[in-house]
Amino acid sequence: MIWIAIRMLTGDRQKFYGLVFGIAFSTLLITQQLTIFINLLERGATAVYGISTADVWVMDPVTRSQDVVYPMPSTALDQVRSVPGVSWAVPHFRAGAAVRTEEGDLEGVTVVGVDDSTLIGLPRKMIEGDVSALSRPDSVFVDGVGSQRLFPPGKDPIGSRLELNDQRAVVRGIVDVDPSFTSQVVLYTRYSNALNYVPGTRNRMSFVLARSDNGLTPNELAERIEKRTGLKARTRDEFAQDGIDFIIENTGIPINFGITVALGFIVGIAIVGLTFSLFIRDNIKQFGALKAIGVHNGKIRAMVAVQAGLVGLIGYGLGTLMATAFIASGAANSADFKGFYTPWQIPVITLIAIAVIIAITGWLALRTVLKTEPAAVFR
Amino acid sequence: MNGVIPLATDAPAIAISDISRDFITGGQPIRVLHNIDLDVQAGELTYLVGESGSGKTTLISIIAGILYPTEGEVNVFGTDIYGLNDRSLVEFRLNTIGFIFQQYNLIPTIDAASNAAVPLIAQGVDRLEATERATELLDRLNMADHARKLPSQLSGGQQQRVAIARALVHEPRLVVCDEPTAALDARSGRRVMDLLRDVGVAEDRSVIIVTHDNRVFDLADRILVMEDGRITHDGTEMPDHQS
Ligand SMILES: Nc1ncnc2c1ncn2[C@@H]1O[C@H](COP(=O)(O)OP(=O)(O)OP(=O)(O)O)[C@@H](O)[C@H]1O
Numbered sequence: 001m002i003w004i005a006i007r008m009l010t011g012d013r014q015k016f017y018g019l020v021f022g023i024a025f026s027t028l029l030i031t032q033q034l035t036i037f038i039n040l041l042e043r044g045a046t047a048v049y050g051i052s053t054a055d056v057w058v059m060d061p062v063t064r065s066q067d068v069v070y071p072m073p074s075t076a077l078d079q080v081r082s083v084p085g086v087s088w089a090v091p092h093f094r095a096g097a098a099v100r101t102e103e104g105d106l107e108g109v110t111v112v113g114v115d116d117s118t119l120i121g122l123p124r125k126m127i128e129g130d131v132s133a134l135s136r137p138d139s140v141f142v143d144g145v146g147s148q149r150l151f152p153p154g155k156d157p158i159g160s161r162l163e164l165n166d167q168r169a170v171v172r173g174i175v176d177v178d179p180s181f182t183s184q185v186v187l188y189t190r191y192s193n194a195l196n197y198v199p200g201t202r203n204r205m206s207f208v209l210a211r212s213d214n215g216l217t218p219n220e221l222a223e224r225i226e227k228r229t230g231l232k233a234r235t236r237d238e239f240a241q242d243g244i245d246f247i248i249e250n251t252g253i254p255i256n257f258g259i260t261v262a263l264g265f266i267v268g269i270a271i272v273g274l275t276f277s278l279f280i281r282d283n284i285k286q287f288g289a290l291k292a293i294g295v296h297n298g299k300i301r302a303m304v305a306v307q308a309g310l311v312g313l314i315g316y317g318l319g320t321l322m323a324t325a326f327i328a329s330g331a332a333n334s335a336d337f338k339g340f341y342t343p344w345q346i347p348v349i350t351l352i353a354i355a356v357i358i359a360i361t362g363w364l365a366l367r368t369v370l371k372t373e374p375a376a377v378f379r
Numbered sequence: 380m381n382g383v384i385p386l387a388t389d390a391p392a393i394a395i396s397d398i399s400r401d402f403i404t405g406g407q408p409i410r411v412l413h414n415i416d417l418d419v420q421a422g423e424l425t426y427l428v429g430e431s432g433s434g435k436t437t438l439i440s441i442i443a444g445i446l447y448p449t450e451g452e453v454n455v456f457g458t459d460i461y462g463l464n465d466r467s468l469v470e471f472r473l474n475t476i477g478f479i480f481q482q483y484n485l486i487p488t489i490d491a492a493s494n495a496a497v498p499l500i501a502q503g504v505d506r507l508e509a510t511e512r513a514t515e516l517l518d519r520l521n522m523a524d525h526a527r528k529l530p531s532q533l534s535g536g537q538q539q540r541v542a543i544a545r546a547l548v549h550e551p552r553l554v555v556c557d558e559p560t561a562a563l564d565a566r567s568g569r570r571v572m573d574l575l576r577d578v579g580v581a582e583d584r585s586v587i588i589v590t591h592d593n594r595v596f597d598l599a600d601r602i603l604v605m606e607d608g609r610i611t612h613d614g615t616e617m618p619d620h621q622s
């Protein structure tokens with residue numbers, strides 16, 4: 001009977017494809033939107049995770065995230081360094097600026113100033129150029145986004161000149177980092193350079209990055225720094241989460257993506273539910289005949305379950321494949337999608353959503369079939 | 380699965396006593412069958428005729444085990460079928476009764492042989508063996524060339540023959556048909572009736588057919604006429620004033 005159930009379903013090409021497409025489309029929509037959502041949120045933390053050696057970020061108590069910063073006086077550095085348990089502490093600069101390209105265009109950038117002597121704060125991997133080049137006068141590194149956005153296609157960024165705050169900057173390397181949440185271009189330079197590139201008032205130090213001595217956990221160190229200095233100290237994980245929370249609280253992103261995911265779900269139910277109930281209705285006479293002939297309700301249930309399950313499985317597989325291809329090609333070809341990945345939870349969540357869609361439609365369809373009196377076949 | 384419910388060999392094919400059936404219409408129970416008694420012997424081809432609305436379909440539905448009577452008892456080959464639980468009744472139908480519907484109700488996406496094999500498949504017979512047996516039966520119904528075709532590739536008469544094969548493939552002891560020839564022309568209709576007699580009726584098997592096709596009345600062993608929910612004539616021929 002299961003064979004018959006499958007043939008009933010696959011034999012009706014149009015409805016079968018419609019059902020598979022509906023599920024695949026829902027899967028694609030839900031998976032893809034959840035992936036973009038999660039990855040965008042995680043970009044609230046890329047700048048923090050990009051600096052793997054810093055255990056603790058120290059900042060002014062009102063600073064909220066890496067991009068909403070109230071600078072501290074330079075004395076903060078010595079304050080932090082004097083806290084017992086601090087292995088090292090370096091200044092870190094982060095602020096917005098406007099840059100003029102060689103072509104004369106103006107572009108908003110984030111300037112990151114890393115410690116002059118240790119270069120702590122600079123992402124480790126380079127796409128082009130060598131880390132040591134940052135020590136040369138007027139050196140800046142751009143990120144991948146910047147290498148595409150600040151220069152006309154085909155032009156090598158290395159050696160190009162930029163202008164910041166009437167100062168000259170020469171691009172001497174491209175660093176390999178995932179874009180930030182805003183996908184704004186990031187320029188890396190030495191701390192002392194950064195102060196010149198971005199005009200400012202007396203207090204300039206955005207963060208102090210610190211590492212704990214052996215035997216002290218980052219949490220313990222952060223607590224100790226807060227107690228001794230009166231500044232805010234966050235462990236790397238905490239500050240990364242702060243960046244994510246800031247996006248959640250201050251943008252419409254969660255709602256927008258939530259709506260799209262819900263739409264994927266509803267469209268799935270609508271397309272699949274409608275097509276499946278049409279399919280069942282078209283076959284209701286046949287189901288009635290089977291019931292009269294002597295197929296009991298348990299087998300009818302199994303038949304409908306197999307039909308719904310088959311559609312769900314094929315559709316889900318196809319949709320996941322499409323979503324994966326979409327995300328992989330996006331991550332490979334577009335700077336905006338660089339580093340995008342699909343955590344395993346997303347396919348699982350999608351699978352659950354699809355299972356719910358299938359269960360609801362299957363259940364509705366089954367009710368119609370089970371309600372059909374076998375006596376109805378003679379009418 | 381066969382033989383779960385033992386069938387008495389000496390019992391009449393159908394023995395119903397004092398059957399009534401009500402339908403609730405507009406909140407009121409309307410009686411459409413009135414205290415019907417009827418015995419049908421094995422080996423008989425019985426016609427059930429009567430005007431539209433007289434209760435023919437209701438009666439054979441009750442005989443076939445797909446519609447509960449409001450009152451009365453139905454014995455099919457000695458089994459009180461409405462005394463069975465739901466599951467046993469379904470099984471009883473699967474093993475004992477063959478159905479032919481006016482609209483055939485074939486599954487459009489499987490071929491003729493597979494359609495005819497459905498009762499065997501439902502009984503749990505291996506699909507290939509079931510299809511083979513169905514194909515043999517289709518041969519006997521002159522459908523050898525059409526066994527691999529989909530229902531949509533067959534004429535109405537050919538589809539009805541597939542439906543007949545489906546009703547007979549598992550060798551049920553009772554075959555019930557509601558207007559099996561209504562959609563067929565005179566010649567095809569007559570051939571269908573001939574086939575039903577040849578293949579369906581045997582010493583221990585019976586066929587009961589609802590029809591108002593007076594072109595085939597001469598083929599029946601017995602003709603029952605219904606009027607307003609009662610059997611008003613029972614004989615080997617039609618009463619004079621109606622034929
Ligand atoms: N499910 C139902 N609900 C309510 N009334 C019904 C139902 N089924 C049949 N009836 C009524 O019972 C009566 C007998 O119907 P039945 O279908 O048995 O007649 P019939 O002799 O088969 O007629 P026809 O030749 O038109 O098929 C009719 O008056 C019909 O309206």
Ligand SMILES: [Mg+2]
Nearest residue numbers: 435436437557
């Ligand atoms: Mg009728």
